[in-house]
Amino acid sequence: MTPEDLSAFIRTSLEQAIAAGEVNLDPADLPDVKVERPRSREHGDWATNVALQLAKKAGTNPRALAELLKGRIAGSEAIAAVDIAGPGFMNITLNAAAAGELARTIVEAGEAYGTANVLAGSTINLEYVSANPTGPIHVGGARWAAVGDSLSRILKASGADVVREYYFNDHGAQIDRFSKSLLARARGEEAPEDGYGGQYIADIAQQVIADELAAGRPDPAGLDDDAAREVFRERGVNLMFAAIKDEMRDFRVEFDVYFHEDSLHESGAVDAAIARLDEQGVIFKADGATWIRTTDFGDDKDRVIIKSDGDAAYFAGDIAYYLNKRERGADRVVIILGADHHGYIGRMYAMARAFGDTAGLGENLEILIGQLVSLVRDGEPVKMSKRAGTIVVLSDLVEAAGVDAARYSLVRAAMDSPLEIDLGLITSNTNENPVYYVQYAHARTCAVDRNAAEHGVRRDAFDPALLDGEADEELLATLAQYPVIVAQAAELREPHRVARYLEELAGKYHSWYGISRVTPRGDDPVSPVHQTRLWLNDATGQVLCNGLALLGVSAPERM
Numbered sequence: 030m031t032p033e034d035l036s037a038f039i040r041t042s043l044e045q046a047i048a049a050g051e052v053n054l055d056p057a058d059l060p061d062v063k064v065e066r067p068r069s070r071e072h073g074d075w076a077t078n079v080a081l082q083l084a085k086k087a088g089t090n091p092r093a094l095a096e097l098l099k100g101r102i103a104g105s106e107a108i109a110a111v112d113i114a115g116p117g118f119m120n121i122t123l124n125a126a127a128a129g130e131l132a133r134t135i136v137e138a139g140e141a142y143g144t145a146n147v148l149a150g151s152t153i154n155l156e157y158v159s160a161n162p163t164g165p166i167h168v169g170g171a172r173w174a175a176v177g178d179s180l181s182r183i184l185k186a187s188g189a190d191v192v193r194e195y196y197f198n199d200h201g202a203q204i205d206r207f208s209k210s211l212l213a214r215a216r217g218e219e220a221p222e223d224g225y226g227g228q229y230i231a232d233i234a235q236q237v238i239a240d241e242l243a244a245g246r247p248d249p250a251g252l253d254d255d256a257a258r259e260v261f262r263e264r265g266v267n268l269m270f271a272a273i274k275d276e277m278r279d280f281r282v283e284f285d286v287y288f289h290e291d292s293l294h295e296s297g298a299v300d301a302a303i304a305r306l307d308e309q310g311v312i313f314k315a316d317g318a319t320w321i322r323t324t325d326f327g328d329d330k331d332r333v334i335i336k337s338d339g340d341a342a343y344f345a346g347d348i349a350y351y352l353n354k355r356e357r358g359a360d361r362v363v364i365i366l367g368a369d370h371h372g373y374i375g376r377m378y379a380m381a382r383a384f385g386d387t388a389g390l391g392e393n394l395e396i397l398i399g400q401l402v403s404l405v406r407d408g409e410p411v412k413m414s415k416r417a418g419t420i421v422v423l424s425d426l427v428e429a430a431g432v433d434a435a436r437y438s439l440v441r442a443a444m445d446s447p448l449e450i451d452l453g454l455i456t457s458n459t460n461e462n463p464v465y466y467v468q469y470a471h472a473r474t475c476a477v478d479r480n481a482a483e484h485g486v487r488r489d490a491f492d493p494a495l496l497d498g499e500a501d502e503e504l505l506a507t508l509a510q511y512p513v514i515v516a517q518a519a520e521l522r523e524p525h526r527v528a529r530y531l532e533e534l535a536g537k538y539h540s541w542y543g544i545s546r547v548t549p550r551g552d553d554p555v556s557p558v559h560q561t562r563l564w565l566n567d568a569t570g571q572v573l574c575n576g577l578a579l580l581g582v583s584a585p586e587r588m
Contacts, residue, residue, distance in 0.1 A: 030107045030127040031134060032509055035075055036062045042101040043079070051097055054087050064121070066510060073112065073120035074128060074506060080117040091117025128505050129493025129561070135508060135568035136488070143515045143575050149188035154359035155181050158277070159196035162270040163207040163225055164422075168402040171280070171423040172448065173365045175439035175581070176399065178282045179524035180363075182579045187519040192359065194286040195277075196350065199266055207269075208262035211237065215250040215261070229272075237264040276423055280432060281581045293349045299341050302349040303334060311383045321348070323379035332376055347373075348380055351394065355386070363395045363522065365444075371398050390522070397522055399444040406452045430455050433582045437464035440580055441528035458588075463532055467573065468585055470535035474570030475586040477547050481563050484548040488567070490560040500541040504565065507537045511572050515579070524580065531576045538569045 030038075039062045046052040060082060064075040080095035087094060095117040102119075103111045107127035112120045135142045157177025160170045181191045198204075210224035215234040220226050234250075241249050241260065249260035277284070293299055303319065306312050311322045317337035321344075324331050334345040354362045362381075366373060374396050378388035386393035404411040404421055406429075411421055426435045434455040441463060442448045460466050481487075496505060511530065518526040547562045549555055574584040 030123055031131060032064050032075065032513060035121065035123075036064050036077075038105065038107075039064070039077060039079060039098070039102060042098055043083075046097060046101060052083075052087050052094070053089075054083060058086060059083075065513075066506065067120060070503070070506070072114065073110065073122040074502075075121045075123075076114075077119050077121070078117070080119060084117065095119050124494075125497040125502075126492075126494040128502065128509075129496035129565075131505055131509055132493065132496065132561075132564040132568040133491055135571055136564055139571060140575060140578075142571060143512045144186045144188075145512065145516060146188040147516060148184060148519065151188075151360050152190045152192065152358050153184055153361045153363055154192045154194055154354045154357070155184070155363045155365075156194045156196055157365040158282075159198065160273065161198045161203050162266050162273060163203050164227065164269070165229060166273060166276055166423040167420045168404065168423065168426055169367055169399070171426060171435070172402050172439045172444070173367070173399055174277060174280055174282045174423070175436045176444050176524055177365050179436075179440050179527070179580045180365075180518075180522060182581065183515060183519050183524055183527065186515055186579060189519075192286060192357075193284045194288055194354075195284045197270065197287055197289045199270075199289055199291050204262060204266060205258075208258045208265060211261040211265045212250065212254070212257050215257075229269075233265050233268050234261070236268055237261055240264060280423065280427065281436065288350070288353075290346055290350075293346050293353070294341065298349040298353055299345050302352045303345065305352065306348070306383055309383060309385070321380065321383060323376055323383065326379035326382035328375045328379035344376065344380075347377065351377075351380065352384065355384075355393070361391075361393060361395065363397065365397045365399060368398060368400050374398070391520070395522070397444060400447040402439070402448045402450065404450050404452055411452065426450075426452075433468070434462075434464050437467075437528060437580060437582050440524050441532075443523065443525050463528070464582065465588075467528075467531045467535045467577065468583070469588050470538050471570055471573040471577065471584045472586060472588040473542060474538070474566050474573065477542070477566045478563075478570070481547050481559075481566075484555070486548055486555050486559045486563050488560060488563055490557050491564050492557050492561050495558050495561045496565060498545070500544055501562075501565065504537045504541045504569065507534050508568060508572055511576065527576050527579050531573060531580075534569065534572060534576075538573075541565075541569075 040059060043052065043059055044056055047054050047056055062077060062079050064077045067073055067076045080098060081091045084091040084094045092113060095113045098119065099111045099113060102108055102121070107123055108121060109124040110122040114120055155177060157173045158166065158170050160166055166174065178193070181193050184191050206221065206224050210220045210230050211234045213220050213224065214231045215238060220230065237260065238248055238250060241247070241264070249257050252260065303312060306321055311325065313320050313322060318333045319335035320331050321334050322331050332344050333342045334348065336342055351362060377396055378394060381388045381394035388394045404426065429452050430438070438450050438455045439448070454462055455464065458465055496502070514526055514530040518524055545562055547559055547566055549559060577584045
């Protein structure tokens with residue numbers, strides 16, 4: 030019996046009690062019955078507070094309602110015991126056969142175990158990374174890449190239609206500084222004071238020159254300043270962005286849409302968004318500029334969208350971009366931003382409300398803020414990249430640790446907490462290395478499979494009642510939590526919950542492996558116990574594989 034099965038059984042028991050006149054409730058008022066793992070295993074396999082939720086509406090006290098439900102629930106062959114605790118909590122213990130049946134359920138479900146349809150029919154536009162195309166992805170951007178991609182997988186596993194989007198900032202002063210930096214390096218000059226440095230600038234400048242000469246065009250470094258900057262702007266940005274795409278693809282991060290900021294201004298989308306807000310009555314003019322009255326919607330001050338010189342403020346592009354996403358069919362727009370964008374939340378949420386939308390977790394617009402990443406090696410901070418010169422970039426991390434360790438390390442901590450990655454730890458083959466610990470557990474399940482095949486142990490018999498040892502029960506209980514963890518990770522936008530769960534599961538499996546034999550000793554015959562434990566071993570391997578896939582991390586069969 031899975032948690033979902035138990036939840037449905039309790040709800041059915043409530044509906045039967047209502048139909049029998051034992052409970053004074055309208056069936057339409059029944060909530061989804063939630064079951065959770067008790068803090069102590071001594072309190073049973075699962076617990077629910079549904080009696081506390083419904084007692085007031087039913088005109089009774091929680092313990093009385095719990096006792097009534099106990100009489101119905103305890104009659105099931107799958108239930109070994111039901112105990113009432115405190116003011117009306119119900120602690121439920123499954124019998125060994127019902128609990129053990131989960132192993133077969135998982136194996137037969139395969140990759141589908143842990144997926145759900147709770148977000149079915151919902152289209153979520155998820156924007157992450159969106160680094161300016163003026164340099165390599167830094168480790169902070171790498172964190173948003175790992176978190177964003179993992180979140181997209183988790184949301185898809187929960188039934189949502191996810192559009193993964195990268196906002197290509199190809200409009201504004203940072204691109205001008207980039208083109209000036211390329212031109213300066215091409216001419217052998219120092220970069221402008223507010224420009225970009227690093228070896229990558231020299232590499233791109235030389236590639237632009239080589240491409241222009243190969244196409245039969247003159248050396249752009251020899252053109253007048255305006256013409257030269259235009260060539261380096263167009264060619265350089267394209268080369269930089271191509272490099273970013275390759276870097277993301279090598280990091281197992283893909284996007285469905287690459288949206289160009291320039292298109293908002295060229296297409297008239299900015300003017301159209303402002304006109305829409307004007308219709309809402311939230312636009313006003315003052316001091317020669319055009320403003321949006323965001324204070325009416327929770328912002329700390331009103332915002333300029335068209336400056337007094339007639340140029341669009343950066344916020345105008347944000348407004349047009351949000352409206353564009355909604356018009357493309359997004360029910361929810363989720364944006365992952367770095368810590369330096371915390372001040373954006375108030376104005377962005379106010380903007381969404383000005384359009385008549387909602388803002389916040391689970392609403393039309395959600396903004397997730399991530400904290401910074403730092404790297405250490407041998408106790409000393411890693412401060413700069415050989416390529417970028419001033420910052421540590423994604424390629425440095427991948428070169429040092431590999432994609433699996435890099436992705437896992439970036440996603441296993443809550444995104445809103447600063448993260449320090451110890452390169453020595455995440456590249457070690459020890460149990461202290463979380464990604465190694467989890468991957469080794471999966472590899473061990475595969476080794477058990479190979480050994481079982483050599484000894485003639487097959488999954489052609491299954492008696493779930495034989496999974497009655499304490500280690501069996503602990504492992505089964507942890508496996509049962511996986512769909513709940515995935516659902517929580519999707520609802521709260523917290524992929525790190527999956528990683529931490531996998532570490533817990535790996536620990537339970539390693540303990541189970543130490544005392545549970547899947548193959549017979551010596552000349553002993555293969556027994557139903559061996560065959561049934563093989564199901565449990567394979568169920569564990571499947572869940573580890575499924576969870577690692579949600580994080581974009583491989584599940585090796587040998588290590």
